Amino acid sequence: MVTTADSRNRDPQVFENLRLELRRGCLVLAVLAASGTEHYGYTLRKALANRGLPVDEGTLYPLLRRLETQGLLASEWREEDKRQKRFYRLSPAGRLIADQLTAEWTRLNASLTAILEDACHDAD
Amino acid sequence: MTLIDRYLNAVRGFLPPSEADDIIRELEDDIRSHAADLEEELGRPLTAADEEALLARFGNPVRLAARYRPQRHLIGSAMFPFYAMVLKVSLGVALLVHVVIAGVTLAAGGAAGAALAPLFIFPFTIAVTVFGWVTIVFALLDLNLDQLAGVSAWKDGTLPRPFAETVQSRVSLLCEIAATTVALLWWLAIPHAPFLILGPTAHSLQPGPVWTEVYPAIAFLMIATLAGLWAVLLHPSWNRYRPAAGALGNLAGLVIAFVLLQAYPLVTLIDPAATSPAMADAARMLNGGARVGLGVFAAFSAWELGVRLLRLGQRRVALPRP
Numbered sequence: 001m002v003t004t005a006d007s008r009n010r011d012p013q014v015f016e017n018l019r020l021e022l023r024r025g026c027l028v029l030a031v032l033a034a035s036g037t038e039h040y041g042y043t044l045r046k047a048l049a050n051r052g053l054p055v056d057e058g059t060l061y062p063l064l065r066r067l068e069t070q071g072l073l074a075s076e077w078r079e080e081d082k083r084q085k086r087f088y089r090l091s092p093a094g095r096l097i098a099d100q101l102t103a104e105w106t107r108l109n110a111s112l113t114a115i116l117e118d119a120c121h122d123a124d
Numbered sequence: 125m126t127l128i129d130r131y132l133n134a135v136r137g138f139l140p141p142s143e144a145d146d147i148i149r150e151l152e153d154d155i156r157s158h159a160a161d162l163e164e165e166l167g168r169p170l171t172a173a174d175e176e177a178l179l180a181r182f183g184n185p186v187r188l189a190a191r192y193r194p195q196r197h198l199i200g201s202a203m204f205p206f207y208a209m210v211l212k213v214s215l216g217v218a219l220l221v222h223v224v225i226a227g228v229t230l231a232a233g234g235a236a237g238a239a240l241a242p243l244f245i246f247p248f249t250i251a252v253t254v255f256g257w258v259t260i261v262f263a264l265l266d267l268n269l270d271q272l273a274g275v276s277a278w279k280d281g282t283l284p285r286p287f288a289e290t291v292q293s294r295v296s297l298l299c300e301i302a303a304t305t306v307a308l309l310w311w312l313a314i315p316h317a318p319f320l321i322l323g324p325t326a327h328s329l330q331p332g333p334v335w336t337e338v339y340p341a342i343a344f345l346m347i348a349t350l351a352g353l354w355a356v357l358l359h360p361s362w363n364r365y366r367p368a369a370g371a372l373g374n375l376a377g378l379v380i381a382f383v384l385l386q387a388y389p390l391v392t393l394i395d396p397a398a399t400s401p402a403m404a405d406a407a408r409m410l411n412g413g414a415r416v417g418l419g420v421f422a423a424f425s426a427w428e429l430g431v432r433l434l435r436l437g438q439r440r441v442a443l444p445r446p
Contacts, residue, residue, distance in 0.1 A: 040153070041150060041153070041154050042153070042154050042157040042158070057154070057158075057181050057182045057183075058182055058183045058187070058188045058191055059191070061150060061151065061154070061192075062191040062192050065143075065147070065192065077149075083153055083156070084149060084153065085153050086149070086150050086153070
């Protein structure tokens, strides 16, 4: 039988794992949406962080490469500040997918808001 | 070479070679941009400790490089529970066989060292072999899991036709195939490695003359069983023939058991003149134990045959008339 103390000790890790899962699901849409403006990796990460979505250093670049492999992003190497940087921007296919995902996100957000409101009313 | 250069070299070592240059260029730019921002913030060049803290945010080079590779597995989550079960059972049976052989050898007065040594090296010999074969078989099954388990058919909404007999799940069939394959491979390996069945007594004992006839018959029976399992997996409707096939298998097993029970001895001494009395006693005990085991096997096969024939007879009676 799980004691209250065990529940308390386990909760932070459980919450952290679920929080990461929730964020992971949003990250692709956030990156696609932010890539509507041309960025290189470092500035893209800063842009997302400034909007309240900090991204792990080891997470963003593999994601960018995956999205590029899927044809959703296009990239090119250019020199800036005397250093070679890889700039990413949304491809036409990526723009279409971003729009579709945005619509899906809006639907999900509305559903979840309604569910949470119901839950609040039930709690009251 | 700075700490950052060493870190990038470490990551490069684990990247796909065709993409390594590209990935490292990008990573290096990111790390150095970070470092430049940090220097500006601190108002001084970074120390080794600063660089270490910066790189710690990127994480272990192996883990970082792994994120650039597609996720792969040898045995997936669908198959893994069955793989784990077959592995445990196979290892348990293999260990039990060796414990029994060691016990018989000790009871016959054999040297404790010779009897127990195989048990001590079991994790490094037989266990590794069993682990390897079970893993290879399940890895091959997992490669074709979608086709074998009918996952695509399920997604397309086409389900197998129902039929009168209880349907054995496909995954359960796969486990039976895996276990039978491992058993067949073990049986086929015995002539080349007699210790697989005789254990530490293999240097003094050999199979009796009757095995020249019975060995191929048992191999054929196992191959036929395996072929039958594959046939049912690929054509689920053929499952209706399994009780009849099982009854034939029981009959064949009874015949083999009868032939073996009539033959004596089942194991003989390789060189009677050079064998110790203890080993001769061990041979007698093995022969005696094998006859008892065969008797139990024959009784069980006869009972199972009777049950199968009874059910087949009842099914003929229960079939609706046209």
